[in-house]
Amino acid sequence: MNNFLQKLQSSIYRFSYGRHGRDDFSKFLIISGLVIFLIYEIFEIHFLYPLSLALMFYSLFRILSKNHTKRYQENQVFLFYKGKFDKKFALQKRMWNERKTHRFFKCPKCKTVVRLPKGKGKIEITCPKCSNRFIKKT
Numbered sequence: 001m002n003n004f005l006q007k008l009q010s011s012i013y014r015f016s017y018g019r020h021g022r023d024d025f026s027k028f029l030i031i032s033g034l035v036i037f038l039i040y041e042i043f044e045i046h047f048l049y050p051l052s053l054a055l056m057f058y059s060l061f062r063i064l065s066k067n068h069t070k071r072y073q074e075n076q077v078f079l080f081y082k083g084k085f086d087k088k089f090a091l092q093k094r095m096w097n098e099r100k101t102h103r104f105f106k107c108p109k110c111k112t113v114v115r116l117p118k119g120k121g122k123i124e125i126t127c128p129k130c131s132n133r134f135i136k137k138t
């Protein structure tokens with residue numbers, strides 16, 4: 001039995017040697033594939049079935065792939081957009097939590113978000129990033 005487990009372990013090791021393995025992008029693909037599959041199962045939206053399979057197979061393909069450079073680049077692109085999304089989401093959360101005490105304005109020139117205390121009346125705001133001035137009511 002022990003011998004069998006050792007053989008199994010070494011064959012798994014041999015099989016996975018040189019392959020890309022899991023990364024954040026393949027985890028994301030697997031999880032979205034499963035979520036889409038669940039939505040398909042619950043609501044019987046038929047076109048979601050091939051989509052969920054495609055996502056899961058693509059994830060498996062990436063895990064077993066031996067082209068590390070390409071898979072690494074894909075993961076970097078994924079992490080870049082995920083970072084952007086996380087940042088946006090964190091800002092939305094902060095805006096919601098501080099909605100009673102602060103107001104948030106976007107600079108019309110560079111789109112930087114400026115946070116100001118509420119109830120100060122009409123004021124001129126100087127953007128901390130590009131020094132553009134604009135007037136808003138807080």
Ligand SMILES: [Zn+2]
Pocket residue numbers: 107108109110111112127128129130131132
């Ligand atoms: Zn600005």
